[in-house]
Amino acid sequence: MQSLSDEEAKISEGGELFGFRILAHSIKSNLRMLGNSSLSFVAEEGEKLASSGEREGALEKLKALRGGLLKAKEAIGTALRERPKTIRKEDEALQKIEGFELQRLLSSLLEALHERDYDRMDSTAESMKNYSYPDDLKGEITEILNDIENIKIMSAVERTEDLLKKAFAGKEGD
Numbered sequence: 375m376q377s378l379s380d381e382e383a384k385i386s387e388g389g390e391l392f393g394f395r396i397l398a399h400s401i402k403s404n405l406r407m408l409g410n411s412s413l414s415f416v417a418e419e420g421e422k423l424a425s426s427g428e429r430e431g432a433l434e435k436l437k438a439l440r441g442g443l444l445k446a447k448e449a450i451g452t453a454l455r456e457r458p459k460t461i462r463k464e465d466e467a468l469q470k471i472e473g474f475e476l477q478r479l480l481s482s483l484l485e486a487l488h489e490r491d492y493d494r495m496d497s498t499a500e501s502m503k504n505y506s507y508p509d510d511l512k513g514e515i516t517e518i519l520n521d522i523e524n525i526k527i528m529s530a531v532e533r534t535e536d537l538l539k540k541a542f543a544g545k546e547g548d
Contacts, residue, residue: 378440395424471505
């Protein structure tokens with residue numbers, strides 16, 4: 375949000391609009407990828423106004439964009455705090471998963487992570503909470519799920535790849 379604040383100050387003081395145009399374009403694309411079309415539209419309008427040199431209109435859209443992003447950030451933070459941070463404690467109701475099924479589940483998760491398919495990523499992570507894992511994997515599974523919940527995608531990718539290698543290595547020669 376600091377970049378938007380910097381651009382707001384610059385535009386308010388009569389500075390150029392180029393920086394906001396580039397920033398609005400980038401934000402617009404990212405919001406579309408995340409499925410936030412209404413806020414993406416605000417960024418697109420800001421980008422157009424900045425491109426045409428309409429300082430007051432661009433400044434208005436910049437403020438609306440910054441406010442919308444702050445609200446979205448707050449909503450995401452609330453959602454993340456309300457979600458469980460670890461795998462449920464193992465009990466009789468949890469189905470054990472290992473071997474090929476574990477590899478399939480991890481491969482599906484890794485594919486979703488690589489494709490930045492957030493819906494599939496979340497649904498796979500949720501389904502992973504319904505299984506009981508071998509003791510030597512529980513900590514690693516918990517770390518992957520925490521990475522996903524905290525939107526640390528690259529860390530989740532690395533951990534999942536490492537765990538998949540470990541899972542496949544254990545099955546070689548079977």
